[in-house]
Amino acid sequence: MRLVVTGGAGYVGSVCAAHLVDLGHDVVVIDDLSTGHRDAVPDGCRFVEGDLAEVAGPTLAEGADGVLHFAARSLVGESVQHPERYWHGNVVTTLRLLEAMREHRTPRLVFSSTAATYGEPTRVPISEDAPTAPTNPYGASKLAIDHAISSYAAAHGLAAVSLRYFNVAGAHGGFGERHTVETHLIPIVLQVATGEREAVQIYGEDWPTPDGTCIRDYIHVDDLADAHLLALTHATPGTHRVYNLGSGTGFSVREVIDTCRAVTGHPLPARSAPRRAGDPAVLVASSQRARDELGWRPSRTDIARIVADAWEFAQRRTALEVH
Ligand code: UFG
Numbered sequence: 662m663r664l665v666v667t668g669g670a671g672y673v674g675s676v677c678a679a680h681l682v683d684l685g686h687d688v689v690v691i692d693d694l695s696t697g698h699r700d701a702v703p704d705g706c707r708f709v710e711g712d713l714a715e716v717a718g719p720t721l722a723e724g725a726d727g728v729l730h731f732a733a734r735s736l737v738g739e740s741v742q743h744p745e746r747y748w749h750g751n752v753v754t755t756l757r758l759l760e761a762m763r764e765h766r767t768p769r770l771v772f773s774s775t776a777a778t779y780g781e782p783t784r785v786p787i788s789e790d791a792p793t794a795p796t797n798p799y800g801a802s803k804l805a806i807d808h809a810i811s812s813y814a815a816a817h818g819l820a821a822v823s824l825r826y827f828n829v830a831g832a833h834g835g836f837g838e839r840h841t842v843e844t845h846l847i848p849i850v851l852q853v854a855t856g857e858r859e860a861v862q863i864y865g866e867d868w869p870t871p872d873g874t875c876i877r878d879y880i881h882v883d884d885l886a887d888a889h890l891l892a893l894t895h896a897t898p899g900t901h902r903v904y905n906l907g908s909g910t911g912f913s914v915r916e917v918i919d920t921c922r923a924v925t926g927h928p929l930p931a932r933s934a935p936r937r938a939g940d941p942a943v944l945v946a947s948s949q950r951a952r953d954e955l956g957w958r959p960s961r962t963d964i965a966r967i968v969a970d971a972w973e974f975a976q977r978r979t980a981l982e983v984h
Pocket of ligand 1: 849861
């Protein structure tokens with residue numbers, strides 16, 4: 662297939678683009694490099710640098726079988742401080758993309774939605790029919806897009822899938838997490854191991870969980886990429902399906918840090934810090950629907966494997982940045 666990957670210079674987008682190229686698809690990456698990296702665009706992709714709202718039309722005019730839409734702003738804290746960046750950068754830009762897809766009759770869309778659309782869970786594990794009550798503009802912007810996609814599918818025949826990611830981690834060889842502003846637990850802990858940070862802060866040790874630290878559901882980025890490929894082939898015209906993607910197992914912040922210690926052999930000093938605003942105590946996905954309908958089987962669910970792949974990438978990244 663000829664596929665357009667927006668945000669293909671970012672973490673998840675670059676990994677998925679690499680999988681698509683390996684499978685022989687013809688891939689065009691669109692990215693404005695605001696947070697992505699030019700050297701993360703996999704070999705074999707055509708690269709269009711620019712504002713998605715501007716370049717989507719001309720790119721789709723050349724013909725495409727589908728769009729995988731990863732490009733987005735994704736910092737929860739920033740979204741609270743600067744909501745305009747999320748309403749404009751995520752919602753308005755995606756509306757322009759949807760219009761370009763309609764104009765050029767692009768038949769399929771796979772969209773990167775998020776667990777943040779649910780907000781504080783009322784029941785764990787979280788299934789797709791859970792209430793959606795996002796607690797920050799980031800989650801709200803992704804939920805608004807999900808609604809827009811549903812109406813485009815119903816009215817214009819788009820075949821659409823939204824994938825609601827839980828905590829994506831790990832790496833795919835040379836493709837991994839390289840955020841300028843890093844907020845995610847595993848890369849932060851590994852920055853202590855590479856000497857870029859002195860210690861990791863544990864945001865709260867008084868949560869209602871067995872060891873007092875927050876529990877999250879970590880999914881390997883390669884398992885996530887597999888789900889995108891399945892979503893592309895299962896997308897049905899006129900239908901918008903939503904799937905949660907996690908491994909279904911929760912690990913506490915302490916367990917993650919202990920795993921990082923075991924994998925890196927570094928003592929990884931950790932300090933107690935206040936709770937981070939907006940963090941729910943436990944977020945674990947039910948991915949039963951993705952298993953039943955897409956036939957998705959995550960195979961890299963071992964947290965030590967996820968951390969080991971992230972660690973290999975972190976070492977490569979520091980070597981690259983030093984030279
Ligand atoms: N944490 C720390 N110290 C750190 C960083 C994180 O203790 O230095 C804790 C957090 O408080 C949280 C856990 O580690 O309990 C995981 O935090 P991350 O920032 O790695 O991930 P989140 O669960 O906050 O974020 C994920 C996705 C977001 C999404 C959000 C929905 O990465 O994109 O879930 O709640 F918006």
